Amino acid sequence: xxxxxxxxxxxxxxxxxxxxxxxxxxxxxxxxxxxxxxxxxxxxxxxxxxxxxxxxxxxxxxxxxxxxxxxxxxxxxxxxxxxxxxxxxxxxxxxxxxxxxxxxxxxxxxxxxxxxxxxxx
Amino acid sequence: xxxxxxxxxxxxxxxxxxxxxxxxxxxxxxxxxxxxxxxxxxxxxxxxxxxxxxxxxxxxxxxxxxxxxxxxxxxxxxxxxxxxxxxxxxxxxxxxxxxxxxxxxxxxxxxxxxxxxxxxxxxxxxxxxxxxxxxxxxxxxxxxxxxxxxxxxxxxxxxxxxxxxxxxxxxxxxxxxxxxxxxxxxxxxxxxxxxxxxxxxxxxx
Numbered sequence: 001x002x003x004x005x006x007x008x009x010x011x012x013x014x015x016x017x018x019x020x021x022x023x024x025x026x027x028x029x030x031x032x033x034x035x036x037x038x039x040x041x042x043x044x045x046x047x048x049x050x051x052x053x054x055x056x057x058x059x060x061x062x063x064x065x066x067x068x069x070x071x072x073x074x075x076x077x078x079x080x081x082x083x084x085x086x087x088x089x090x091x092x093x094x095x096x097x098x099x100x101x102x103x104x105x106x107x108x109x110x111x112x113x114x115x116x117x118x119x120x121x
Numbered sequence: 122x123x124x125x126x127x128x129x130x131x132x133x134x135x136x137x138x139x140x141x142x143x144x145x146x147x148x149x150x151x152x153x154x155x156x157x158x159x160x161x162x163x164x165x166x167x168x169x170x171x172x173x174x175x176x177x178x179x180x181x182x183x184x185x186x187x188x189x190x191x192x193x194x195x196x197x198x199x200x201x202x203x204x205x206x207x208x209x210x211x212x213x214x215x216x217x218x219x220x221x222x223x224x225x226x227x228x229x230x231x232x233x234x235x236x237x238x239x240x241x242x243x244x245x246x247x248x249x250x251x252x253x254x255x256x257x258x259x260x261x262x263x264x265x266x267x268x269x270x271x272x273x274x275x276x277x278x279x280x281x282x283x284x285x286x287x288x289x290x291x292x293x294x295x296x297x298x299x300x301x302x303x304x305x306x307x308x309x310x311x312x313x314x315x316x317x318x319x320x321x322x323x324x325x326x
Contacts, residue, residue, distance in 0.1 A: 002130065002131055004130045004131070004147060004149065004305075004307065005130060005131050005133055005147060007302075007305060007307075008133060008147055008302065008309070009133065011302060012133075012135060012136075032140070034139070055133070056133060056134070057133060057134050076136070076142065078136065079136055079140050079142070080138060080139075080140050081140035
């Protein structure tokens with residue numbers, strides 16, 4: 001990225017921090033919803049199928065199956081409406097973009113959980 | 122008139138407090154140096170000559186060197202004039218992004234990207250022939266008729282035809298100043314600005 005654009009992104013993003021996650025991970029995104037004057041938090045849980053962009057404009061897409069219907073939502077990392085992101089599971093996948101998930105349902109849409117390396121003392 | 126010379130850096134986007142995302146262009150504006158003050162008495166009109174962007178001395182001709190020396194500054198790449206400047210400036214004064222404030226509406230002047238020799242469909246928005254069959258062959262993007270035959274026996278001036286496209290001076294009016302980084306001389310204006318990255322733009326109000 002151009003150094004000048006990188007500087008502007010740094011100023012715009014501030015100190016907002018997120019846990020690290022990748023495509024294939026199962027995350028819960030808590031985001032603000034404004035209804036009239038009221039503000040409340042809603043959560044969206046699903047598998048990350050895409051991470052895109054860099055700096056202040058980076059986004060990620062979360063996919064879940066809701067009542068048998070696939071639902072995808074795109075979240076900008078630095079939107080003030082994204083309250084927090086929680087990583088529930090990290091999945092074992094072999095690509096960075098999991099668009100093949102769109103054609104799958106049921107058992108074949110499952111993402112295998114990544115086995116952690118056994119720590120030896 | 123308020124005005125400053127800048128360099129287009131590139132585009133990004135910014136969120137407002139309600140979460141609305143706006144595309145914006147980053148412009149490195151100034152610092153500019155006043156190199157000449159033109160007045161009604163001496164030049165017949167009031168204007169400020171302003172210079173921006175350093176260039177190497179070996180690329181500067183003698184006349185320019187003297188001209189910049191009068192303003193006590195190094196050789197500059199770009200020299201522009203602003204008529205009826207909003208405040209009095211003297212030779213050698215600097216102009217920075219501080220003349221603008223966040224929320225201001227500004228006009229941005231730039232030179233659009235050159236597109237080369239283009240046909241009428243791209244250049245003037247003609248719709249083309251529209252059919253590939255019914256006797257049409259190799260003329261999907263042709264302009265069609267350009268006028269009558271025996272009368273008027275000529276093609277009218279200004280007939281829209283193929284030719285060089287782009288590289289025009291364009292002014293975009295009413296862009297909002299979204300943010301200013303005064304320490305780095307960056308100014309973020311909402312929306313897009315004519316020209317490629319690195320091109321010279323004028324920001325006016």
